[in-house]
Amino acid sequence: MSQPTTENPNRRDFLRGSAAVAAAGVLASQYTIAHGAFAQGSDILKVGLVGCGGRGSGAAVQALSADPGARLTAMGDAFADRLDASLKNLKETEVGDKVTVDPSMQFIGFDAYKQVIDNVDVVLLTSPPVFRPAQLAYAVDQGKHIFCEKPIAVDAPGVRQVFAISNKAKEKKLSLVSGLCWRYDHGMRATFEKIKEGAIGDVRLVQATYNTSTLKKFPRQTGWSEMEFQLRNWQHFHWLSGDHNVEQHVHSIDKVLWAMQDQVPVRCTGTGGRQARTGEESGNVFDHFSVVYEFENGVKAFTSCRQMDGCDGDVSDHVWGSKGYCDIFKHLTKGETNWKFNGDKGNMYQTEHNELFKSIRTGQPINNGDYMTKSTMMAIMGRMSAYTGKMLTWDQALNSKENLTPEKWEFGPGREPVIATPGVTRFV
Numbered sequence: 001m002s003q004p005t006t007e008n009p010n011r012r013d014f015l016r017g018s019a020a021v022a023a024a025g026v027l028a029s030q031y032t033i034a035h036g037a038f039a040q041g042s043d044i045l046k047v048g049l050v051g052c053g054g055r056g057s058g059a060a061v062q063a064l065s066a067d068p069g070a071r072l073t074a075m076g077d078a079f080a081d082r083l084d085a086s087l088k089n090l091k092e093t094e095v096g097d098k099v100t101v102d103p104s105m106q107f108i109g110f111d112a113y114k115q116v117i118d119n120v121d122v123v124l125l126t127s128p129p130v131f132r133p134a135q136l137a138y139a140v141d142q143g144k145h146i147f148c149e150k151p152i153a154v155d156a157p158g159v160r161q162v163f164a165i166s167n168k169a170k171e172k173k174l175s176l177v178s179g180l181c182w183r184y185d186h187g188m189r190a191t192f193e194k195i196k197e198g199a200i201g202d203v204r205l206v207q208a209t210y211n212t213s214t215l216k217k218f219p220r221q222t223g224w225s226e227m228e229f230q231l232r233n234w235q236h237f238h239w240l241s242g243d244h245n246v247e248q249h250v251h252s253i254d255k256v257l258w259a260m261q262d263q264v265p266v267r268c269t270g271t272g273g274r275q276a277r278t279g280e281e282s283g284n285v286f287d288h289f290s291v292v293y294e295f296e297n298g299v300k301a302f303t304s305c306r307q308m309d310g311c312d313g314d315v316s317d318h319v320w321g322s323k324g325y326c327d328i329f330k331h332l333t334k335g336e337t338n339w340k341f342n343g344d345k346g347n348m349y350q351t352e353h354n355e356l357f358k359s360i361r362t363g364q365p366i367n368n369g370d371y372m373t374k375s376t377m378m379a380i381m382g383r384m385s386a387y388t389g390k391m392l393t394w395d396q397a398l399n400s401k402e403n404l405t406p407e408k409w410e411f412g413p414g415r416e417p418v419i420a421t422p423g424v425t426r427f428v
């Protein structure tokens with residue numbers, strides 16, 4: 001069984017020929033180049049935060065710690081209380097003196113991202129995933145460097161859009177760093193390099209597991225519209241989060257993709273359901289998934305995830321090859337090559353920003369568009385297969401017309417939280 005190589009690109013250019021690529025190609029020559037604009041280390045880099053929750057606030061600290069000239073100058077959120085709390089907390093951190101967000105630079109509402117992006121050099125996109133394609137598109141159009149959290153979309157139209165956007169970022173020489181943080185962990189990098197070098201021979205089987213406890217909930221409050229309730233509880237609604245196979249398990253799925261040298265699968269079969277998520281206000285996401293991905297060279301990846309209280313947790317990834325085995329999280333190989341990583345793993349969240357800001361300063365942009373779109377699409381494909389009960393090919397999934405993004409964003413009635421039923425829910 002041969003390892004996928006660049007000589008055998010099979011599904012590497014997974015969107016070749018699609019409308020998205022055509023659009024990116026036509027537009028590519030029209031863009032100006034931001035290259036080297038911040039080359040002097042003493043220049044101030046204005047940083048904006050879109051989505052001032054847990055991850056966004058963390059990313060802001062990391063951005064400000066990464067570069068002496070970085071200043072947080074604009075913030076945006078759907079809700080004023082979230083922005084206020086984040087701003088207060090950020091001011092109390094060790095980088096609080098670099099938090100200089102004037103009241104006129106605090107933006108609230110669905111369009112807040114535009115005002116933040118208009119006023120900064122670097123933007124941190126950390127709102128719920130459904131908003132990512134539109135926010136990425138605007139940031140790249142405005143010529144801004146980007147850190148964007150995973151996943152990058154909740155549906156195939158969103159993935160196709162982001163693929164085009166990331167090509168556009170490349171053409172404009174903008175940095176686009178993904179929040180798929182394990183790609184920035186030095187131990188993971190060394191481990192996947194070992195696999196690539198052939199330490200375990202040809203990859204034959206991959207196992208990826210993400211079993212955790214359930215999600216936090218924000219009980220409905222007087223005065224909240226249904227839309228506000230759903231948005232504040234975005235992880236519980238698949239149209240906002242993509243479901244946890246996409247929102248959380250994408251980290252593991254990305255490691256499957258990494259082990260496969262970023263070659264995407266040809267098909268998958270998924271199962272899943274809800275046993276523990278019941279009752280009022282429990283949204284419509286599943287609480288467990290199991291998806292088997294199959295690659296062109298016959299390799300299979302067995303992936304599963306669960307979000308239930310009272311059960312054992314397990315977040316681990318394993319790869320078996322023709323000459324040995326690799327425990328991804330323990331950073332070791334066994335078999336013909338017995339190896340263990342003993343170096344400094346670093347702080348992957350900080351490394352993301354160190355490398356982002358360095359890339360801006362040196363005019364050598366980073367573009368993580370390829371793997372962040374592929375792994376998000378793999379995760380969406382698994383969800384669609386589990387929801388419908390159908391085996392899906394990559395091409396079917398990628399060309400899916402299911403569009404979960406509303407045409408218009410406004411507070412008022414939310415979406416009816418329909419729960420998928422395998423065998424009944426149709427693939428669109």
Ligand SMILES: NC(=O)c1ccc[n+]([C@@H]2O[C@H](COP(=O)([O-])OP(=O)(O)OC[C@H]3O[C@@H](n4cnc5c(N)ncnc54)[C@H](O)[C@@H]3O)[C@@H](O)[C@H]2O)c1
Nearest residue numbers: 051052053054055056077078082126127128129149150179
């Ligand atoms: N890489 C990682 O390890 C990691 C860890 C946690 C979360 N994440 C990702 O980060 C993102 C945010 O997760 P979180 O845990 O911080 O969630 P959160 O709910 O704490 O924060 C999200 C914030 O976005 C705001 N928001 C909602 N709609 C918005 C809009 N249209 N415009 C601007 N702001 C909006 C919310 O009000 C909230 O303040 C998610 O995509 C999640 O998957 C990544």
